[in-house]
Amino acid sequence: MRVTFPHMGNLWIIAKTLLEDLGLEVIVPPLPNRRSLDVGVRHAPEFACFPLKLNIGDFVGALDQGAEAIVMAGGIGPCRFGHYAQVEAQVLHDLGYDVEMVILEPPRGHLDGLLAKIRRLSGGKPLTRVWRAIRFGWEKLVALDEFDRALTRARPVERLTGSAARAHRAAAARLADADGVWATRRVGREGVREILCAAGLEESGRPGEPSWGKPFPRLRVGLVGELFMVAEPFANQEIERRLGEMGVEVLRPLYLSDWVRTHLIPRVFQPGRRRRASEVKRAARPYLGHFVGGEGLDSVGETILFDRQGCDGVIHVAPFTCMPEIVAASLLPEAGRDLGLPVLSLFLDEHTAEAGLTTRLEAFVDLLGRRRAVGGAREKW
Amino acid sequence: MAMAWQLRLKDGAVVGLPRALLFYELYPFWRGLLEGLGLRVAVSTATSPKLIEAGARHAMDEACLPVKSFYGHVMVLRDRVDAVFLPRLVSLSPGTYTCPKMLGLPDMVRQNLRSLPPVIVADFDARLWRRSLEEGGESVACRLGRSRGQAREAVSRGLEALRSFRGSLEAGQSFEEAASGAAPGWKTPLEGWKTPLEGWKTPLEGWKAPLAGGDPAPTRPGPRRLRVGLVGHAYNLFDPGVNLGLGRKLVALGCDLVTSEQLSEEEVQTESAALPKEIFWSSGRRILAAVTRFRRRELVDGFIHVVSFGCGPDSMVGEIAERETRRSSNLPYMALTIDEHTAEGGLLTRLEAFTDMLARRRARPETPEGSVAAEVTA
Incomplete structure (x- = not known):
């Protein structure tokens, strides 16, 4: 069975590793691009949120290359994502694709359904084997997220625009080839060092000197x-790169590995994570007293925590019509006003133009720089 | 999650119900409940373009029309009532949700609209233990300083009205008919509502x-x-x-x-x-x-x-x-x-x-x- 899955940032690396390790033939869809987006927009429901449109584009691309089954995550609401797989199955079916959807959902009380699906995918391999595959994929994901984190530190101080990104690409390529948990860990450590060095940073991440033409500190x-918009550079128009090249260090609380830790691994095994989650919730409490699905509550809580960490500003990205993030975006201006923290909410979709986004980002960064210059800014960092 | 608030409302105080969103599904229940607690109920005026415009000015651009209209209805009520009723309706039957925006609605309204009178916020979540319409209603009553007995009576009055309302709707009546028929004894007529079509x-x-x-x-x-x-x-x-x-x-x-x-x-x-x-x-x-x-x-x-x-x-x-x-x-x-x-x-x-x-x-x-x-x- 040739399987495929949707793209979301670094997800494809772990998914490919995991599924191949289970002995399946994996077809990775072409990385999201203008063409796959056009296909998605044409066939997806008009008012579906942006990630669904990209999903459809990914699937069509992979099915045209011969994929026969799709592995897709599900959900239990209230965010729309929980019904993605059903709608996507209908769209693909009406397009004439004969495809099987394997939907992995958080189990409602019992694990049987999920386990049966995993066993079906793995062709009856023992669960210990499946576990090993998951471990291996997980290591790669963690390493890759570390690379990304290093890149956001390196970009604002690099002398030559793009040098850190080049080191990142080289490291990621070597990571993709790493076979085995130990090799992955080693490549991960080396990669981080190389990315930081490419920007003239020491391993600790301390900047040596200010780069010419970029604000310092x-x-x-x-x-x-929203997770997808934050994690998928094509969807957010490479917002991290744009900001980084303007000399801004981007702090991201939500990497894919964090999401997995928060949502898929029971909290009892991770006291630190539980503390963090309740800290976010407590921070959001004055503005939002209830979860609203998706990452709505986290967006509000993390914004307030960023203020406490002394950030200069917060950028909030979400797909157009995203329900949880509309709630968050209604509350963030009020929170920003109370805290004296500039917050920029960006609702993005297929109509978002690059020049418009760059202009808004530049204006926002100018504002932050000026605030710092006139002394209203923070000295905390 | 329970909110620890206490609000003393005297008998005869006027509670405003915004005529928007789930009002159209639960109005008889709210009315029965609040009147059973000795409060008077004021329903905001019918949705008009002006009202929507007012709401849209304060709501986010990306919010949907019914949410903007909800803002408008709250604005109609805010200077005219002793308290505004803003229930947080998470789930009305086990295994379901209403909509993320409704989960955040009370917070959005309170943050985006200034100079609101006291608000009655209560969580209703049928997925959780003791948060269904009945139990949520009782806890509202208790936090308004009413006795348990009165609370129970008010809730059953609300449920009774809701049942008769649903029955009329299912029999093919219009909303206006069903809503005004659900509780014949109510004094305030629904002003502005037209005769059925x-x-x-x-x-x-x-x-x-x-x-x-x-x-x-x-x-x-x-x-x-x-x-x-x-x-x-x-x-x-x-x-x-x-x-x-x-x-x-x-x-x-x-x-x-x-x-x-x-x-x-x-x-x-x-x-x-x-x-x-x-x-x-x-x-x-x-x-x-x-x-x-x-x-x-x-x-x-x-x-x-x-x-x-x-x-x-x-x-x-x-x-x-x-x-x-x-x-x-x-x-x-x-x-x-x-x-x-x-x-x-x-x-x-x-x-x-x-x-x-x-x-x-x-x-x-x-x-x-x-x-x-x-x-x-x-």
Whole structure:
């Protein structure tokens, strides 16, 4: 069975590793691009949120390359994502694709359904084997997220625009080839060092000297919002790169590995994470007293925590019409006003133009720089 | 999550109910509950363009029309009442949610609107223990300083009114009729509400009987008025200020209306359980169940799905419903998207075109399927 899955940032690396390790033939869809987006927009429901449109584009691309089954995550609401797989199955079916959807959902009380699906995918391999595959994929994901984190530190101080990104690409390529948990860990450690070195940073991440033409001490901006939009550079128009090249350090609380830790691994095994989650919830409490699905509550809570960490501003990204993030975006201006923290909410979709986004980002960064210059800014960092 | 607030409201204090969103599903319950607690209830005035404009100024651009209208209704109430009732309706039946925006609505309203009177916020979440409509209602009563006995009595009064309201809706009455009939003893009449409309008034013949019997034999459409299945959220179907008098316009065009609100909770459950994955929004369940049932029983000549621009649940549910309808029947299905920019003229044109098409289809019942489809898409 040739399987495929949707793209979301670094997800494809872990998914490919995991599924291949289970002995399946994996077809990775082409990375999201203008063409796959056009296909998605044409066939997806008009008012579906942006990630669904990209999903459809990914699937069509992979099915045209011969994929026969799709592995997709599900959900239990209230965010729309929980019904993605059903709608996507209908769209693909009406397009004439004969495809099987394997939907992995958080189990409602019993694990049987999920386990049966995993066993079906793995062709009856023993669960210990499946576990090993998951471990291996997980290591790669963690390493890759570390690379990304290093890149956001390196970009604002690099001398030559793009040098850190080049080191990142090289490291990621070597990571993709790493076979085995130990090799992955080693490549991960080396990669981080190389990315930081490419920008003239020591391993500790301390900047040596200010780079020419970039504000120093560098501005720090928190990036919050809906998981897909934060994690997928094509969807957010490479917002991290744009900000980084303007000399801004982007802090992201939500990497894919964090999401997995928060949502898929029971909290009892991770006291630190539980503390963090309740800290976010407590921070959001004065503005939002209830979860609203998706990452809505986290967006509000993390914004307030970023303020406490002394960030210069927060950027909030979400797909157009995203329900949880609309709630968050209604509350963030009020929170920003109370805290004296500039917050920029960006609702993005297929109509978002690059120049418009760059203009808004530049204006926002200018504002942050000026605030710092006139002394209203923070000295905390 | 319980909010630790206490609010002392004297008997006879006026509590404002915004006439928007789930008001259209729960109004009799709120009224019964609050009046049972010795409070007076003031309902905001009917939705008007001016009210929507006022709400839209304070709400986010990306919010949907009903949410903007909710803001407007709260603004109407804020200087005129002793407290505004802002329930947080997370879930109305086990295993479902309402909508993320409703989960955050009390917070959004409190943050975005200034100078509000005290607000009564209460969580209602049927997925959790002790948070259903009954128990949530009781805890509201207790936190307003009422005794447990009075609370229980008020809740049962509210539930009684809600039952009779649902019964009337299911029998095919209009919202106005059902709401004012649900509690005849209430003193304040619903000012501004018009006398019921012709087409809504008559219970539709052939509608209730075949469903109740479970007999699959469809009632063949005979020589009768056109029948349109009007599906969508109650607050879109029943608020003429939001849907620009859609119901009245359709009736004037010679249509009878069957709405998704006419399905009983059991009927919704039955249809929903047959799906590969149950929809987790209660409104979505109802819409999909209505479309499926109306189609299978051949009860309607076509569907109009009233959708707010940017509605998340309906973007998914509507797609499923529409594709299912296309696949297994040749009934026309029109998704009517409304927002604060929708113009009455444009709406009327679309409705006329739609009803003309229904009438022509009926005039030639044996048209081969292909040409009908061509006609529909043309």
